[in-house]
Amino acid sequence: MAAQILDGKQIAAEVREGVKKEVEELKSKGIHPGLAVVLVGDNPASQVYVRNKHKACEEVGIYSEVHRLPGTTSQEELLALIRKLNEDPKLHGILVQLPLPDHIDEKKVIDTIALDKDVDGFSPSNVGNLVIGDKCFYPCTPYGCMVLLEKAGIDPKGKKAVVVGRSNIVGKPVALMLLARHATVTICHSRTKDLAAECRQADILVAAVGKPEMITGDMIKEGAVVIDVGINRLDNGKLVGDVHFESAREKASWITPVPGGVGPMTIAMLLKNTVEAARRRC
Ligand code: NAP
Ligand code: LUD
Numbered sequence: 001m002a003a004q005i006l007d008g009k010q011i012a013a014e015v016r017e018g019v020k021k022e023v024e025e026l027k028s029k030g031i032h033p034g035l036a037v038v039l040v041g042d043n044p045a046s047q048v049y050v051r052n053k054h055k056a057c058e059e060v061g062i063y064s065e066v067h068r069l070p071g072t073t074s075q076e077e078l079l080a081l082i083r084k085l086n087e088d089p090k091l092h093g094i095l096v097q098l099p100l101p102d103h104i105d106e107k108k109v110i111d112t113i114a115l116d117k118d119v120d121g122f123s124p125s126n127v128g129n130l131v132i133g134d135k136c137f138y139p140c141t142p143y144g145c146m147v148l149l150e151k152a153g154i155d156p157k158g159k160k161a162v163v164v165g166r167s168n169i170v171g172k173p174v175a176l177m178l179l180a181r182h183a184t185v186t187i188c189h190s191r192t193k194d195l196a197a198e199c200r201q202a203d204i205l206v207a208a209v210g211k212p213e214m215i216t217g218d219m220i221k222e223g224a225v226v227i228d229v230g231i232n233r234l235d236n237g238k239l240v241g242d243v244h245f246e247s248a249r250e251k252a253s254w255i256t257p258v259p260g261g262v263g264p265m266t267i268a269m270l271l272k273n274t275v276e277a278a279r280r281r282c
Contacts, residue, residue, distance in 0.1 A: 003252035011151045012264035019271045020060040026278055033278035034063035035093040036085045040078060040104065041071035046097045056267050062274055063090060075104045079112050086114040092277040093119035095270065116280065119273040122169065130176055137273050142174035144265025145206060145227050152254050154225050156183035160201050164188045164215065165208035170229050174206050207242035217247025226255040229262045
């Protein structure tokens with residue numbers, strides 16, 4: 001039986017509607033949530049994502065400013081801008097779009113963002129709080145994955161979750177969030193011995209690898225829920241995930257499409273975190 005589609009585009013629209021109401025409520029109390037997005041260089045995908053983040057803010061009434069800096073910007077110039085944004089009371093969130101040019105130390109940049117404005121949730125303290133289950137910002141993409149599961153009515157409790165990928169921005173945090181929801185979690189990576197066997201154990205499979213269509217239907221347990229985080233642009237311009245959609249769909253009970261799955265959720269959860277940051281300030 002073909003899986004049901006977990007429609008990220010639709011669910012993201014619902015999240016944005018909720019955020020819009022929260023923004024109105026905050027504005028009635030005299031608080032206008034604000035976000036700064038910083039883009040360094042001219043990575044075409046980043047340009048699309050940043051434009052969409054700005055548009056999404058405008059739609060829900062969040063004040064948004066985009067700082068577009070040339071790829072030749074020095075690390076010190078970038079850090080100086082972040083320090084200025086840290087001090088700006090109009091701004092509740094600051095996001096520096098990744099990847100950064102090679103000459104800039106990503107860690108230094110993330111460390112410079114004020115903790116209470118780290119709406120990406122990438123700072124070491126925030127991640128530490130996520131690990132110990134303390135109050136924190138959930139990184140937007142993993143947060144989006146969790147909301148997708150919730151909207152499909154899937155409770156991770158007691159289920160076997162397999163996460164393919166261990167990056168700091170997706171794999172590790174999504175594994176921690178699944179663990180916090182009482183799943184039994186396995187994290188796979190490039191040195192995992194038998195990836196297919198690990199994946200076949202999964203009731204919930206999260207793919208965050210960056211390899212087009214590498215997870216195929218034969219690697220999926222009958223009835224599994226498949227969350228495809230991957231965004232890969234093929235030479236012919238087509239956008240595909242890390243999961244081979246057609247074959248996986250025959251096995252899964254639920255599956256996210258690419259595009260229209262996790263991507264739009266990432267942007268919606270950024271809005272949610274920005275409102276949360278504004279709420280915490282008051
Ligand atoms: P990343 O930093 O490149 O991490 C990739 C992970 O996959 C690494 O942990 C790597 O293992 C693992 N891996 C690579 N080849 C593998 C293999 N053959 N078998 C098993 N594991 C393998 O990537 P990322 O930033 O997490 O992003 C992953 C994908 O998600 C990309 O397509 C990216 O564009 C997409 N993405 C989408 C969103 C969204 O909003 N939808 C957000 C962020 C990222 P090692 O650690 O051993 O190297
Ligand atoms: N850096 C992110 N870098 C890349 N897809 C995103 C993303 C929207 N600091 C920082 O925004 O959270 C971040 N914080 N990321 N990403 C990836 C990652 C970052 C990826 C995809 C989309 C944000 C998105 O809207 C659409 C979809 O999947 O339907 C497709 C858009 C297209 O390319 O056509």
